[in-house]
Amino acid sequence: MKFLILNGNPLGGNGNIDPYIDHLVEEMKSAGHDVMAIALRDLKISPCIGCFQCWVKTPGLCSINDDARDITRQFIASEHVILASPLTMGFPSYLLKNAMDRNICIVHPHLEEVDGEVHHKKRYDRYPVISYLLEKEASTDEEDIAILKDIFRRQAINMWSSVGFIHFTQSPVEEIIHAITVH
């Protein structure tokens, strides 16, 4: 199975998510998975400017030619994407969100009905499962996690994906290895 880990830990971020990801990658490789981890902070990813050129001018391709294009290419080529980030102010980092915003080109502007709601049509035949590896902040509580779970579920619906696991760095790496092995 082809995995992509997007590490949204910003420059100068504290905490232990970077070594956690290193350990996770090692364990995944020894379990035989094809895995690539990318640190978003090392790349040039401008925010989406809402121009919709990726829908109406160059269908499927963002008008901004920076590293986000390659991230989107890797995203769609993967079977399972793990979005990794510390929580800050109750949400994953702006760095990760900027990268995800640039992925809007993987769906089509046309709307259709999905389970009684309006959503965008597919552009590609298949989309990766999306999982989360998060580092809690001191104030993270059950309500924060419930809010995030809902938003992640909604994001998955709009990207023709599903949420795999939501895992926190306080639990051992082996739990993820178990989750992806039985997935």
Add this chain to the structure above:
Amino acid sequence: MQLLFINGSPRGKKSNTGRLMEHFIRGFTETSGSTCEVEYLVKYKNNLKALMEKFSASDNVIIGFPLYIDAMPGSVKAFLEALAPLEGRADLPALGFMIQCGFPETAHIRFTARYCEKFSHRIGCRFLGCILKGGCEGLDVQPTFLTEKYFNLFCMLGADFGKTGKLDEDILIKLARPEHLSAQNMAMVIPFINQALWDAQMEKNGVLDLSFDRPLMP
């Protein structure tokens, strides 16, 4: 009454968020003594600290933004992170949000609105509420009979806020309609949006036949 309106749209001045904001402010400034300052987040992208200082010096702040992938745009999240040093400080402004989306139903925005409410509590701002409106893509090309009604509601909401310092629940509920579309409504709205909004632009750009292209196909 003083209000700082932060327009968090990545499109800046030419944004659907800005169109809604203008009508809200038009009503708000009807009350004598009400002053509203507008700041565009895009102008502060390399100096979020300056906007954080304006935020903390205000009595009331409304942050407006479009829904991007079911949440706030990354640039708005960057600003919310820049507000972290204010957490728990006394004399923070009362905080509200104005969130719009292109999807015709407001239901899409409810999840992020809940985040925004929690954000207000986390930082220690009195929460004013969330102004939510679906169906906001292409406001400039939407027929006047459609937009006039809710532009007026935004104006009424602003006027009432100027007088009471509160966002009127009844107007918020009216603005949020439709929360969901009926099957009948959906059958009408979907082809209309697909053709009038999207196909028309693709046709103008000569790419309608490339509409379903997969340039990043592995």
